[in-house]
């Protein structure tokens with residue numbers, strides 16, 4: 001019996017089928033591919049390309065996209081610092097559950113604050129948190145402006161927009177960094193290929 005947060009008198013319930021058994025069933029290892037970067041850096045595009053590539057290899061993945069989760073689980077949250085922190089904490093907890101289920105969980109969120117991403121990393125054991133940094137220059141993201149949000153932010157119509165008047169703290173020790181080469185952004189499929197290569201090398205695409 002214990003107290004966790006505001007919950008008192010709670011017990012941990014063990015389940016009959018364990019993570020190893022689920023991983024064997026799926027012939028893969030559960031993990032979290034956490035894609036971080038500015039709005040417009042290509043997070044969702046990479047998440048989709050990676051999800052498709054894994055599917056074609058017979059691997060089960062699931063995408064947790066920041067924009068989408070803000071339509072449901074996180075619709076009570078805005079973009080002030082404490083809301084972003086709570087957003088990342090919740091998604092980290094959900095990603096941990098998916099990883100425990102044996103899935104390759106692909107989380108794509110701006111996740112601008114280093115301490116919040118590091119807190120998610122700390123929730124996961126055995127190097128199963130794989131941080132992928134979309135290191136695209138602000139100018140590139142702003143030029144793309146797929147949703148017209150940078151224009152609104154520059155005009156002062158959106159306050160606290162990441163990269164404009166709210167900080168983005170780049171990772172110091174990420175597992176994978178994706179950036180332009182010779183002034184060109186690699187294709188989504190090339191980027192997904194890099195992540196798949198990492199997963200293969202580290203043994204995530206087979207069970208023990």
Ligand SMILES: Nc1ncnc2c1ncn2[C@@H]1O[C@H](COP(=O)(O)OS(=O)(=O)O)[C@@H](OP(=O)(O)O)[C@H]1O
Nearest residue numbers: 039040066067079084087109110111112160161162
């Ligand atoms: N103020 C502000 N700053 C940044 N982004 C904003 C803001 N307001 C709305 N949006 C839109 O919300 C999307 C980011 O949601 P996230 O949950 O990934 O953000 S965060 O991780 O909590 O910072 C983000 O989506 P992406 O462009 O896919 O990154 C934007 O479409």
Ligand SMILES: Nc1ncnc2c1ncn2[C@@H]1O[C@H](COP(=O)(O)OP(=O)(O)O)[C@@H](O)[C@H]1O
Nearest residue numbers: 039040041042043044045144146185186187188
């Ligand atoms: N590798 C890429 N090369 C060229 N354009 C890209 C690439 N990845 C994404 N884009 C384009 O950039 C814009 C933003 O991509 P998106 O995946 O929505 O970014 P984010 O999820 O980080 O906001 C879209 O118009 C998309 O087509």
